[in-house]
Amino acid sequence: MSQRIPVKDLTDSFRGRAVGALADDQLRTNFRVAMDSLMKKRADAFPDEHEREGLRELGNHIKARALSQLPDLLEQLEAKLTDNGVKVHWAETTEQANRIVHSIIEAKQGTQVVKGKSMVSEEMEMNDYLAERNIECLESDMGEYIVQLDGEKPSHIIMPAIHKNRRQVSKLFHDKLGVDETEDVNELIQIGRRTLREKFLEADVGVSGVNFAIAETGTLLLVENEGNGRMSTTAPPVHVAVTGIEKVVGNLRDVVPLLSLLTRSALGQPITTYVNMISGPRKPDELDGPEEVHLVLLDNGRSGAFADAQLRQTLNCIRCGACMNHCPVYTRVGGHTYGEVYPGPIGKIVTPHMVGLHQVPDHPSASSLCGACGDVCPVKIPIPELLQRLRQENVKSPAEQPKVKDGGAKYSRKERVIWRFWTRLNTSPMFYRLFLWGATRLRKLAPKNVGPWIENHSAPVPARRSLHDLAKAHLNQGDR
Amino acid sequence: MSARSNILNKLRAGLAGTTPRPDEFDEKLVTEPWQYAPEDRITRLRSLMEAVQTEIHSVSSNDWPAKVQQLLDSRNLANVLYAPGTGHGQQLAEHWQSAGAKQALLAYDRPIAEWKEELFWSVDASVTGTVGGIAATGSLVLWPDRHEPRLMSLLPPLHIALLKASEVEDNLYGMMQKHNWSAGLPTNLLLVSGPSKTADIEQVLAYGAHGPKELVVLILEDC
Numbered sequence: 133m134s135q136r137i138p139v140k141d142l143t144d145s146f147r148g149r150a151v152g153a154l155a156d157d158q159l160r161t162n163f164r165v166a167m168d169s170l171m172k173k174r175a176d177a178f179p180d181e182h183e184r185e186g187l188r189e190l191g192n193h194i195k196a197r198a199l200s201q202l203p204d205l206l207e208q209l210e211a212k213l214t215d216n217g218v219k220v221h222w223a224e225t226t227e228q229a230n231r232i233v234h235s236i237i238e239a240k241q242g243t244q245v246v247k248g249k250s251m252v253s254e255e256m257e258m259n260d261y262l263a264e265r266n267i268e269c270l271e272s273d274m275g276e277y278i279v280q281l282d283g284e285k286p287s288h289i290i291m292p293a294i295h296k297n298r299r300q301v302s303k304l305f306h307d308k309l310g311v312d313e314t315e316d317v318n319e320l321i322q323i324g325r326r327t328l329r330e331k332f333l334e335a336d337v338g339v340s341g342v343n344f345a346i347a348e349t350g351t352l353l354l355v356e357n358e359g360n361g362r363m364s365t366t367a368p369p370v371h372v373a374v375t376g377i378e379k380v381v382g383n384l385r386d387v388v389p390l391l392s393l394l395t396r397s398a399l400g401q402p403i404t405t406y407v408n409m410i411s412g413p414r415k416p417d418e419l420d421g422p423e424e425v426h427l428v429l430l431d432n433g434r435s436g437a438f439a440d441a442q443l444r445q446t447l448n449c450i451r452c453g454a455c456m457n458h459c460p461v462y463t464r465v466g467g468h469t470y471g472e473v474y475p476g477p478i479g480k481i482v483t484p485h486m487v488g489l490h491q492v493p494d495h496p497s498a499s500s501l502c503g504a505c506g507d508v509c510p511v512k513i514p515i516p517e518l519l520q521r522l523r524q525e526n527v528k529s530p531a532e533q534p535k536v537k538d539g540g541a542k543y544s545r546k547e548r549v550i551w552r553f554w555t556r557l558n559t560s561p562m563f564y565r566l567f568l569w570g571a572t573r574l575r576k577l578a579p580k581n582v583g584p585w586i587e588n589h590s591a592p593v594p595a596r597r598s599l600h601d602l603a604k605a606h607l608n609q610g611d612r
Numbered sequence: 613m614s615a616r617s618n619i620l621n622k623l624r625a626g627l628a629g630t631t632p633r634p635d636e637f638d639e640k641l642v643t644e645p646w647q648y649a650p651e652d653r654i655t656r657l658r659s660l661m662e663a664v665q666t667e668i669h670s671v672s673s674n675d676w677p678a679k680v681q682q683l684l685d686s687r688n689l690a691n692v693l694y695a696p697g698t699g700h701g702q703q704l705a706e707h708w709q710s711a712g713a714k715q716a717l718l719a720y721d722r723p724i725a726e727w728k729e730e731l732f733w734s735v736d737a738s739v740t741g742t743v744g745g746i747a748a749t750g751s752l753v754l755w756p757d758r759h760e761p762r763l764m765s766l767l768p769p770l771h772i773a774l775l776k777a778s779e780v781e782d783n784l785y786g787m788m789q790k791h792n793w794s795a796g797l798p799t800n801l802l803l804v805s806g807p808s809k810t811a812d813i814e815q816v817l818a819y820g821a822h823g824p825k826e827l828v829v830l831i832l833e834d835c
C-alpha cells in the first residue's frame with residue numbers, strides 16, 4: 133500500500149482528504165473495480181433503452197406528484213399507520229429524532245439495539261447517541277457491521293464497506309472477534325452471520341430505515357438481500373423505523389416502477405432477495421413480529437430544500453447510489469473524502485440542506501459537471517443543474533439572500549470585484565483594447581501571487597504581443 | 613408548536629399557490645414489457661430464481677410431502693418446522709405419520725417468546741406456502757398470518773416453499789391488481805426472490821447472510 137501524505141491528510145476538508153485519498157493506491161483500486169462492476173451491472177439490467185427511459189419518466193412523475201402534495205400525503209400516511217397500530221413521531225432535527233428513539237428504548241428498559249441498514253440513522257449519528265446512554269446499537273448489514281467494527285463510517289450508501297478488500301476484513305475479524313484469519317469470503321460472511329444472529333436473538337429493539345412509505349395503505353416498504361432487515365423488523369419485541377419525510381408515495385401501485393428502478397439502478401438486480409412490506413405490529417392472535425412498531429419522520433433540512441421548486445427535486449432521490457457509481461470524482465476520491473453521511477453527487481446536492489454550506493463549502497464544486505449522474509438517475513434529478521444552482525447560492529452576498537442553509541459560504545468581496553472588472557473588460561471593446569495595450573506593455577508588473585494557481589504552476593505573465601496584434605500583422609503580410 | 617405542525621406548515625408554505633399534480637400513472641410501462649405466454653411463466657420464474665441459487669422442482673400436489681422428506685434425507689437434517697394450522701401443514705403431517713419419516717416435525721404453534729432460542733439455533737428447515745409467484749422478477753409472494761408466522765421463512769437455514777403453478781402471475785403490478793392488495797395488506801407481506809445473500813465484501817456473492825442459505829421451491833402442478 134502506498135503512503136498517504138501525512139500533512140495533507142490531517143486537513144479536515146474535502147480538498148485535504150481528496151489529496152490523501154488520491155495517493156492511496158489500494159483505495160483507488162478498490163473503488164475503481166467496484167464502480168466498474170456496478171456500472172456494468174446496471175447497464176445489463178436495462179437492456180432496452182426505450183423501456184428504461186419510459187420507466188425513469190414514470191419514476192420522476194411519481195415522485196414529483198408525491199412532492200406536490202407532500203403535507204397531505206404525510207397526514208394520510210400518519211392516519212393510516214395509526215389505524216394499523218403503528219405509532220408515528222415527527223422530528224425536525226436529528227437531536228429530536230434521537231431523543232424520540234431513545235425514549236422508546238428507555239420505556240422498554242432496553243439495552244441492546246440491532247439496526248438494519250438505514251442512512252437516516254447515520255444522519256442522526258444514532259449509534260453514538262445511544263452509546264453515550266449505555267445502549268449498544270449494532271449494525272447488522274454485513275457491510276455496515278464491518279465498517280462499525282472498524283470504527284469507520286460507510287463509504288457508499290449501498291455498499292458501505294466497498295473501500296475494504298477481503299484481507300482487510302479478515303484482519304479486522306481476527307483482531308476484533310478473535311477468529312482465525314481467512315480470505316474465503318463465504319467464511320467471513322458465516323462469521324458475521326453467527327455473531328449477529330446472537331444479537332438478533334438478544335435485541336430489545338430493532339431499528340430500520342424505510343425505502344418507500346405508502347400513504348394509501350399505511351405500509352413501510354424495505355428492500356434488502358441479506359435478511360438482516362427482516363430480522364431487525366421481526367425478531368425484536370419493538371421495531372422503530374426512521375425515515376426522511378420525502379419517502380412517502382401516494383399509492384401502493386406507485387412502488388412497482390420505483391422498486392424496479394431502485395434495484396436495477398443500484399445493483400443491476402431485477403429485484404432484491406427480500407421486499408419487506410410492513411403494515412402494522414403483531415396482531416393479538418399472531419405468533420411473532422414486534423408488539424410495537426414506531427415510525428419516526430425526520431425533516432433535518434428537507435423542508436428547506438422543499439421550499440424552492442428547483443431544489444425540491446433533490447427530494448426525488450430514492451437512494452440507489454447509481455450517481456456515485458457513475459461519478460468520475462467519486463470513483464477517484466472515494467466516499468470518505470466527502471466527510472459526510474451521503475457521498476457522491478447525491479451527497480453534494482442533499483448535504484448542504486442538512487448541515488449548511490459552511491460545513492461543506494467545496495461540495496457544489498467537487499464536480500466536473502460531466503453529467504453522468506443526471507443521465508443515470510432513475511428519478512431524473514437534474515443533478516448537474518442543481519450543482520450549478522448551489523454554486524450560485526454558495527457565492528451569494530448576504531444582501532442577495534441565499535436560499536440554501538448557510539448560503540454565501542464562499543462569497544468573497546474581492547472575488548466579486550474582480551469578476552465585475554472582468555465582465556466590464558470583456559463587454560466593452562474600447563476598454564478591452566486599452567487593457568490589452570497596457571497588459572502587453574506593462575507585463576513585468578503582472579502580479580506574482582495569484583492564489584492557489586501558483587501551488588502547481590508559475591504565475592502567468594502576459595505575452596509581449598497580444599494575439600490580436602499578431603493576427604493583424606499576419607493578415608497584413610498575407611495581403612502583400 | 614410541535615415538530616409535526618412546524619414541518620407541515622413549512623411544507624404547506626412551500627406549496628402555496630400550487631395544485632397537486634394529476635395522476636398520470638401509465639400502467640403499460642410496468643406491464644407490457646413483462647408479459648408472458650402462460651406456458652412461459654414458469655420457465656421465466658425458474659430461470660431467474662435458479663440464477664440466484666434457488667433449487668426448483670416440479671411435483672404433483674399430492675406427492676410433494678414425499679419430496680420434502682427426500683430433500684431432508686439427502687441433507688441429513690434432523691427436523692423441520694411446519695405450520696399445523698394450514699392445509700399444506702396438515703398434508704405434510706399426514707405424510708410424515710404414514711411414511712414414518714425420521715425428521716422431527718416442529719409445529720410453529722406458540723408465541724415466539726416461548727421458544728425463541730430454539731427457533732434461532734436448532735431448526736434445520738421449514739416448509740411454508742406462498743400466495744403466488746411473479747414471473748417478471750422470479751419472486752415468491754408470502755402472506756404470513758397467525759397460522760404461518762413471519763420467521764418461518766427467515767430463521768431456518770433451509771426454506772422449502774410451495775408454489776402452485778396456477779398462481780404464477782406475469783408481473784408485480786398484475787399480482788397487486790388481481791388480488792386487490794390496496795384493499796388490505798397483512799402485517800408483513802413479503803416478496804422472496806432467492807436465498808439470503810450479500811456481496812458486501814469485494815462484491816463477491818455469498819449466500820446465507822442472515823436468512824436461509826438454501827431456498828427450494830416446489831412447484832405444484834394441479835392434478
Ligand code: SF4
Nearest residue numbers: 449450452453455509
Ligand atoms: S440522486 Fe438519483 S442516482 Fe443518485 S442516489 Fe438518488 S436516485 Fe439514485
